[in-house]
Amino acid sequence: MVTPIDPTSVAFLYAENRRQPMHVGGLQLFKKPEGAGRNYVRDMYETMSTPQAIAPLFLKHPRRSLATAGQYVWEPDAQFDIEHHVRHSALPKPGRVRELLDLCSRLHSTRLGRERPLWEAHVIEGLRDGRVALYTKVHHGLVDGVSAMRLMQSVLSTDPDLRDMAPPWGARPPRPEVDRPASEPTPSSEVPAAALRTALGISAEAAGLPGALIRTLSAGVRNETSALSLYAPRTMFNQGITGSRRFAAQDWPIERMQAIGKATGTTLNDVVMAMCSGALRSYLIDFDALPETSLVSMVPIGLNAKQSQVASADGGNAVGAVMVQLGTHLPDAGDRLESVHRSMGQGKAALSSMTPTQIIAMSALGMSPTLLTSVMRMHGLVRPPFNVIISNVPGPNSTRYYNGAEMVGTYPLSIPINGMALNITCNSYADKMCFGITGCRRTVPHLQRLLTYLDDELGALEAAAGI
Template sequence: MATPIDPTATAFLLAENRNMPMHVGGLQLFKKPEGAGRGYVRELFEAMSSPEEIAPLFLKRPYRSLRTGGQLFWRPDEQFDIEHHVRHSALPKPGRVRELLELCSRLHSTRLAWERPLWEAHVIEGLRDGRVAMYTKTHHALLDGVSAMRLLASVLSTDPDQRDMPPPWGARPRRGRAESAADKDAAEVSVSALRTALGLTVEAAGLPTALVKTITKGLRNQTSALSFYAPRTIFNQDITGSRRFAAQDWPVERLRAIGKATGTTINDVVMAMCSGAMRTYLQELDALPDAPLVAMVPVGLNAKQSQIASAEGGNAVGAVMVQLATDLADPARRLASIHRSMKDGKEALSSMTPVQILAMSALGQAPAILTPLLRMQGIVRPPYNLIISNVPGPRTAHYWNGAEMLGTYPLSIPINGMALNITCTSYNGLMCFGLTGCRRTVPRLQRMLAHLDDELTALERAAGV
């Protein structure tokens, strides 16, 4: 049965082109269970490619025709071919992480075809240390990064002896009348929230009061929930379709110790690591602007209760525009500046209702969306230079049918005018960084990993830990 595609998902589908694939991805590393034989990876692949039933979300594909009046619909793929979606790959020798990241970079560069459901999964062997990798990609019209993380967590277990877990695309038993968050269709959730938000005109009418103060700060180029100006950088230009992916993890305890010693948060320390890495990277290329870079940072807030509060706890998601203080040479001063910027942005959003937060976030995103759409790069200054997000993950070790997940690294979406995306995921005491950039626009992306490591050490030294 065909169902209309909601406006948000439609926008992701229509914005896509060869240079701008609109899918999110993930790379997971697994340790083989004790006693696994030489054929373990083949057995793992066969188990993942033969679930008892495919979840409906992973069966639908976009469709439009004269009969639909040109409107996009989801409809089930009547010729679904699991072998197209689940694939088995092997790395060339010497089987280093370098070869793995290069493969993921190439896989992440290709678009997903509309004539099939918009997802792929690759089981990858050949790492010389014996680990097994899985790379997945899913169109943003189906799932965003947070939903994808929740879906992955829903099929993992803290029990290493459990052996009846389906792959993420396998159907799971219904849990009574109430579905879990991972089982919900992301499109249905978006439509429901949109309809409710549009109906709350009285509450949204209060936006101008909260908006005046925020816009004033934005126009002054101060810290704010809104940004109208960011310096031009090499990241803010048209991109190609080729991607480069870099990933590494650091112990969360190192970040926590810095935060405790300086009165800042772990997220502030993540931002400071990225700030220092960006500063060094751009200095090497003789491309560091005098003005500080601005990052768009999605944040979860315990906003005021309203009719659109989430059934999962009333959280609202907004976007804070953070000045990264890349004009400051001292790591301690950069961290303090970022902390103030984050705090100020959160305070601006916390004074608003959830409807107002949605409107404010949309207003802040508008320049970034409209500029490439109207082909105005180089004419209009970007509202921010890059996106940095931090998605919380499981705090303890998790397993898939006995295989321990050792790390999980997100791959995201660069767009025209925004050639670099940094996404972090916490897992089992690690902060896992995933850097996704345009291969041509962001040269030598992997060097940023060394800069991140150097900056973490510099922050520890400055904090005295």
């Protein structure tokens, strides 16, 4: 069945070009179960590549034609070939993590063909320590990064003895219906009043947008953190990019970061941001390219939204974007952590005073210069709205298994874009914080140095906290 594609997904399709693939990825590492035979990886690949049925999400691809009036629609692939999407690879000797990251870098550099469903998975063997890797990539038009990670997590289990588990793209039986008490209908006499309250709520949110815009612009003019940045300096990251990618990954114990947060009165996310700040400072100093003013990062965050009259917006969580000053101009690690903590606090306070509709509008306003600059190829002509994207996505807090294989690491790969050549994404897993750094291979040379600098900064933060 042909279905229309929502405007956000269409935007990712239109934004894609040869230099700017628009897929997100993930790298998972698994430890073989006890007693695994020599053909374990081959059997794992065959199990993943021959599921009895494929979930509908992984069968559709985008298409547009005269029949669709030139608009993109999702259409099922009538000639779906799972062997094209699920592949078996082996690393060259000596089978170090370096060879694995090089392979993932190359795989992440190639675009997904639109004549097929927009996803791939690669089962990778050959690591000399015996672990098995799984690299997956999914177009952002099909699913966003957070949803992709949750989808992967949804097929994992806390039971190491569970077998016959379906891969992420395998169809799963529908959940049984749960009997729920029928809700009482709204009396007809109350319908006009309820409709009026909803209409007034929507009108109130719309009426509040100019005020929210003024507050956001005022904060930007005063160089205070909000959804909009007016003070990001030009850096070597804010240039045109090629389609070639470099990926680096490593993890650190969450316990070390939590100890820093406890000693300094900051959050885990503040410490992650401060680690990135110090690493970026050291990296830019290497190239004699450190600006005199602080770098600005765009940070996606979730926060409790202000209560609204609109039913769908009551409570819950809203996702917004905060522009955080990283304090990269400060030589002391403790001062950088304090700068990040203060900036994040200001940003959260600014967004928490808005309704969900206003949060979305203001965050879109903050992101629009980057998207327009990329689409219109104006990077270098205008000041960048921010310098780098840093995202921290919570993951499972206990060990997970896939058909008896223990997942020992999970690292995200993200999307550099024209004028924004570096993306740092983290996700927590069990007792570790896993960093995935994705950059343009040419614009961000020697990207792997950032891993060393992240480790150095974690030590510097511990020293500054007196640990």
